[in-house]
Amino acid sequence: GAVVSQHPSRVICKSGTSVKIECRSLDFQATTMFWYRQFPKQSLMLMATSNEGSKATYEQGVEKDKFLINHASLTLSTLTVTSAHPEDSSFYICSALRSYEQYFGPGTRLTVT
Amino acid sequence: SQQGEEDPQALSIQEGENATMNCSYKTSINNLQWYRQNSGRGLVHLILIRSNEREKHSGRLRVTLDTSKKSSSLLITASRAADTASYFCATPAGVSGGSNYKLTFGKGTLLTVNP
Numbered sequence: 001g002a003v004v005s006q007h008p009s010r011v012i013c014k015s016g017t018s019v020k021i022e023c024r025s026l027d028f029q030a031t032t033m034f035w036y037r038q039f040p041k042q043s044l045m046l047m048a049t050s051n052e053g054s055k056a057t058y059e060q061g062v063e064k065d066k067f068l069i070n071h072a073s074l075t076l077s078t079l080t081v082t083s084a085h086p087e088d089s090s091f092y093i094c095s096a097l098r099s100y101e102q103y104f105g106p107g108t109r110l111t112v113t
Numbered sequence: 114s115q116q117g118e119e120d121p122q123a124l125s126i127q128e129g130e131n132a133t134m135n136c137s138y139k140t141s142i143n144n145l146q147w148y149r150q151n152s153g154r155g156l157v158h159l160i161l162i163r164s165n166e167r168e169k170h171s172g173r174l175r176v177t178l179d180t181s182k183k184s185s186s187l188l189i190t191a192s193r194a195a196d197t198a199s200y201f202c203a204t205p206a207g208v209s210g211g212s213n214y215k216l217t218f219g220k221g222t223l224l225t226v227n228p
Contacts, residue, residue: 006155032214043201044156044218093155097214104148106155 001027004096006105013084014113020080021108023094029074030096035067038091038107050077084112118219119202125225132189134222136202137182143205145178145185146216150199159187159200194228 003026013019023033031052036044048069049057056069068080077096081088089112095102119136126132138145144163148156162169162178162185169176175188189196199221206215 004155034215041223043220046206046215046217049215091153095156100214101158101161102214102216103158104156107153109153 002096002098002101002103003027004094004103004105006092006094006108008108009106010109010111012111012113015085016083018080018082019084019110020078021092021094021110023077023079023096023105025075025096025098025103028096028098030077030098031074032097033071033077034095034097034102035069035077035079036093036095038093040091044093047079052077081110084110086112088112119200119222121222122220123223123225125227126192128192128194128226128228130192130226132192132196132224132226134187134200134224136185136187136219138185138202138204138219139183140204142180145176146203147174147176147185147187148201148203148218150201150221152198156201189224192224192226194226196226197224199223 005024007022033050035047037047038044046059047062050069050071052071052074058064066082071077091107091109093107095104144161146161147159149159150156160171160176162176173190178185201221202219203216206217
């Protein structure tokens with residue numbers, strides 16, 4: 001149990017366009033989900049905490065207008081990278097909180113050309 | 114800021130050998146977790162050790178925690194080529210409330226097990 005999926009697994013987009021990444025908890029409900037970014041050979045950096053039914057909480061230095069988070073249901077959170085630029089190319093990983101433990105999705109590789 | 118700092122950053126061993134990775138952290142914690150990540154994939158939770166525990170075992174994994182030194186170690190015994198991955202320690206951002214659920218990850222150790 002406690003499976004988290006992400007879609008898409010890979011996406012390539014052109015600079016200036018927006019990209020939406022979905023994070024779903026498949027077999028449990030999650031009022032809290034987290035979004036991380038990971039650059040090559042580096043650690044995970046927490047971007048924001050997604051709360052169902054309320055606004056996301058962003059970490060210091062993360063632009064909320066650039067990384068839009070919507071947690072409209074207990075099983076789905078979305079991250080939209082708006083006006084993407086090549087420096088936004090990264091591996092984005094979500095996790096869903098269940099019984100005080102985070103369960104991670106497989107990640108989404110975003111490449112902005 | 115990064116709470117956990119692992120060392121070594123990279124470790125290469127032969128199959129059958131043991132691998133030890135260390136993690137240091139800076140603030141008080143109520144638990145410490147270790148995760149594994151295969152290249153380009155998501156994270157897999159390996160083990161959680163609470164602040165009142167000194168050692169914990171899970172299969173070929175052994176984790177120690179020394180709260181006085183603010184450090185933890187992960188030992189993988191009798192390593193296999195399939196153990197090749199990056200290993201991260203993670204600590205809660207706080208000790209109470211919502212911050213207890215946010216995790217701060219260390220930089221990770223890239224373990225390569227050669228067949």
